[in-house]
Amino acid sequence: MAEFVATAGRIVRYVPRQAAFYGSGGTLFGIYLRNILLTLITLGVYYFWAKNRTRTYLVTQCEFEGDRFAWHGTGKELFKGALKLLVIGLPIAFLAFVVPVLWESVFAQLASQAVLFLVYVLLVPLASVASRRYRMTRVSWRGIRFSFRGRARDFFKVYVGGSFLTTITLGLYYPYWQTRIRKFMTDHSYFGNARFGFDGDGKALFGRFLALVAVIAGGLVFIGVSFGRVVMSAFAKGERAPDFVRALMGLIGPLLVSGAVVLVVWLWFAAFRHRYNWSHTTFGTARFRSTVTAGPLFLLALTNTLLTVITLGLAIPWVIVRNAKFYLANVQLDGPLDLTAILQEAQAAGATGESLADALDVDFGFELPL
Amino acid sequence: MALSPERRWEGWHYDGRTSNRHAVSIRVLGDGLAILPEERGALHWPYDRIRHTPGTHAGEPVRFEYGGDPPEVLVVPDAAILAAIHRAAPATQRRFRPPAKVGRFLAGTIGVAVALVVVSAALYVWGIPALAVTVAARIPVAWEEQLGAAAMANLTLIHRRCEAPAQLAALEQIVEALTAAGPPSPYRYRLTVIASDMPNAFAAPGGYLLITSELLRFADRPEEIAGVLAHEIQHVAHRHATRMLVRELSMRTLVSLALGDLRGLGSAIDTAGRLGTLRYQRADEITADRGAIPMLVAARIDPRGMVTMLQKVQAASRGLTPPPYLSTHPALEERIATLEALTAQTPVTMVPLLPDYPWAEMAQMCPQAAR
Numbered sequence: 001m002a003e004f005v006a007t008a009g010r011i012v013r014y015v016p017r018q019a020a021f022y023g024s025g026g027t028l029f030g031i032y033l034r035n036i037l038l039t040l041i042t043l044g045v046y047y048f049w050a051k052n053r054t055r056t057y058l059v060t061q062c063e064f065e066g067d068r069f070a071w072h073g074t075g076k077e078l079f080k081g082a083l084k085l086l087v088i089g090l091p092i093a094f095l096a097f098v099v100p101v102l103w104e105s106v107f108a109q110l111a112s113q114a115v116l117f118l119v120y121v122l123l124v125p126l127a128s129v130a131s132r133r134y135r136m137t138r139v140s141w142r143g144i145r146f147s148f149r150g151r152a153r154d155f156f157k158v159y160v161g162g163s164f165l166t167t168i169t170l171g172l173y174y175p176y177w178q179t180r181i182r183k184f185m186t187d188h189s190y191f192g193n194a195r196f197g198f199d200g201d202g203k204a205l206f207g208r209f210l211a212l213v214a215v216i217a218g219g220l221v222f223i224g225v226s227f228g229r230v231v232m233s234a235f236a237k238g239e240r241a242p243d244f245v246r247a248l249m250g251l252i253g254p255l256l257v258s259g260a261v262v263l264v265v266w267l268w269f270a271a272f273r274h275r276y277n278w279s280h281t282t283f284g285t286a287r288f289r290s291t292v293t294a295g296p297l298f299l300l301a302l303t304n305t306l307l308t309v310i311t312l313g314l315a316i317p318w319v320i321v322r323n324a325k326f327y328l329a330n331v332q333l334d335g336p337l338d339l340t341a342i343l344q345e346a347q348a349a350g351a352t353g354e355s356l357a358d359a360l361d362v363d364f365g366f367e368l369p370l
Numbered sequence: 371m372a373l374s375p376e377r378r379w380e381g382w383h384y385d386g387r388t389s390n391r392h393a394v395s396i397r398v399l400g401d402g403l404a405i406l407p408e409e410r411g412a413l414h415w416p417y418d419r420i421r422h423t424p425g426t427h428a429g430e431p432v433r434f435e436y437g438g439d440p441p442e443v444l445v446v447p448d449a450a451i452l453a454a455i456h457r458a459a460p461a462t463q464r465r466f467r468p469p470a471k472v473g474r475f476l477a478g479t480i481g482v483a484v485a486l487v488v489v490s491a492a493l494y495v496w497g498i499p500a501l502a503v504t505v506a507a508r509i510p511v512a513w514e515e516q517l518g519a520a521a522m523a524n525l526t527l528i529h530r531r532c533e534a535p536a537q538l539a540a541l542e543q544i545v546e547a548l549t550a551a552g553p554p555s556p557y558r559y560r561l562t563v564i565a566s567d568m569p570n571a572f573a574a575p576g577g578y579l580l581i582t583s584e585l586l587r588f589a590d591r592p593e594e595i596a597g598v599l600a601h602e603i604q605h606v607a608h609r610h611a612t613r614m615l616v617r618e619l620s621m622r623t624l625v626s627l628a629l630g631d632l633r634g635l636g637s638a639i640d641t642a643g644r645l646g647t648l649r650y651q652r653a654d655e656i657t658a659d660r661g662a663i664p665m666l667v668a669a670r671i672d673p674r675g676m677v678t679m680l681q682k683v684q685a686a687s688r689g690l691t692p693p694p695y696l697s698t699h700p701a702l703e704e705r706i707a708t709l710e711a712l713t714a715q716t717p718v719t720m721v722p723l724l725p726d727y728p729w730a731e732m733a734q735m736c737p738q739a740a741r
Binding site for chain 1: 382384385386387388389390391423427428429430431433439440441442443445475476478479482483485486489490493623624627628629630
């Protein structure tokens with residue numbers, strides 16, 4: 001699907017530029033197993049090195065246009081970051097979790113609720129920004145570092161404002177909120193001195209999001225009504241238990257069908273959102289593109305679920321690798337781009353924010369650099 | 371198979387300042403790498419200033435960094451260059467590790483899996499219980515009391531307390547008789563009776579004892595309840611519930627860390643509130659039984675009440691799901707047999723417990739208990 005792109009009458013290069021993932025499930029499984037063993041032996045201390053080891057593997061297996069990414073984070077810095085975090089984290093955890101258990105007073109309960117609320121309002125946006133800053137600065141490609149230069153206070157407005165609007169619109173604002181978060185995260189991301197950009201506003205997602213919500217609501221109503229009718233008729237006729245059970249069994253078919261419909265529509269939305277997000281992501285004069293569509297995504301989700309269930313979770317490393325391969329094989333960068341003009345502009349960032357995000361279970365994705 | 375020292379390795383050089391890449395050919399020398407960019411002058415990188423960054427897995431290209439801030443980078447697709455460097459400069463063995471062969475990595479994984487099973491089993495059976503004993507022994511009694519109070523608050527949220535004063539006073543008299551005869555204890559024992567249709571008893575850390583109305587209904591004489599209370603007091607005195615909490619907490623923390631999923635930590639922290647759902651270890655039950663007999667004897671209470679009480683509960687629970695307090699290992703039959711053997715050796719010159727109290731009233735303590 002190569003084509004020529006010309007700027008000012010001059011052919012700059014073939015497009016598209018392609019991403020790829022080379023990892024193997026077996027190797028990742030081996031890494032996980034070694035990590036678990038060492039973490040147990042060290043009574044948990046190895047956790048930070050384990051995390052870094054997995055990350056190193058996943059990042060270095062990613063390739064873009066023939067060059068692999070490199071990961072520069074260390075377990076040691078994660079460990080130190082976590083130690084620093086303990087200084088403020090322990091009193092917070094104590095107030096939030098231990099105080100209400102040990103003291104029954106209303107004051108203790110209120111204090112704990114207040115702490116939890118503040119954590120979610122203040123620390124979650126802070127952690128999101130700090131962790132993205134950490135992750136971006138630790139990735140390089142062709143020897144040039146990525147960076148993230150967004151400020152927590154700006155993200156705070158996006159995050160808290162959107163959260164508020166989503167609540168008062170009963171969730172209708174959700175696709176706009178998520179898009180604004182993505183825009184903030186992308187707009188402040190850099191490769192060397194070149195900036196990424198995001199020019200979507202979420203409007204195109206809204207109609208499909210409504211359709212998804214309608215289908216989910218319809219499915220719930222359908223299930224509720226069918227169940228209600230079975231129960232009502234059982235009451236009206238004074239049916240015996242076996243008849244009632246038989247009528248309930250008759251609902252299993254429609255239930256599975258409506259579940260499948262919801263899943264298909266969900267994946268259709270997810271695939272569209274994925275394409276939407278990438279097609280609105282720019283880098284310099286070039287633009288990304290994703291070719292993820294609902295059909296292959298459905299097959300992937302189905303086979304991954306089967307793999308995980310049949311192996312009782314042992315296949316998770318293979319599932320991770322299958323996902324990474326699928327998504328990266330579908331990402332391309334289109335358009336003219338002068339890579340020689342991009343200069344190194346490394347930024348410093350500590351690892352404490354990463355630990356904070358870890359502790360709060362904040363994850364805005366981006367485990368992989370793209 | 372000695373490679374010709376003249377062999378040239380294909381690779382890519384990145385200068386660390388721009389995102390350009392330059393095709394280069396590399397020669398492995400005795401003191402370093404000679405890099406020959408096509409359009410510029412040759413570079414010479416001494417080995418001691420080269421860093422070999424991961425990849426260390428089969429099939430990955432070799433990546434070298436040189437200098438600092440920002441470093442120059444050299445990528446060589448053929449990992450055999452590492453072996454060539456070892457041959458040219460044997461002292462670099464530790465700096466440049468060739469990736470493990472796929473087969474060796476897999477074999478290593480099998481070894482790791484076996485070791486993992488062994489280590490998990492050792493931690494579960496020995497390590498964590500040992501840790502729990504050590505830690506629980508160092509927890510101040512005041513903390514235990516607060517933990518116990520929290521656990522009781524949780525339990526009495528679900529179940530109604532039975533407050534009948536006459537019956538409570540009689541039961542407290544039994545606790546008093548038991549503790550007064552024993553050695554001095556740092557714990558102040560507090561007894562709660564809850565309305566429940568399960569014959570059950572429970573000890574929370576710090577001296578909180580709890581029995582259910584149904585258990586009272588099972589008891590035909592005070593000695594039978596004294597046996598149950600003596601057993602629970604032993605759990606408190608040996609800090610079994612505190613150990614159980616430490617064990618559960620450290621187990622969950624370790625599993626969360628090992629699986630890299632910290633979400634488990636939050637639920638580990640509120641384990642304290644769910645103390646009632648945890649179970650004692652087999653050894654704890656045996657210890658409590660063995661400690662209860664001398665305690666009863668010292669208080670001159672007939673210890674055979676303990677045996678008959680267990681027998682009644684066993685008869686009632688036959689064919690049903692046994693209640694938690696009794697379903698814990700060791701099996702009831704085993705406990706009854708052990709207790710029978712222990713009580714058989716004790717002299718029977720016991721003083722009747724609560725001779726003036728109309729014990730039949732006890733069954734009426736929670737008249738409207740859920741049945």
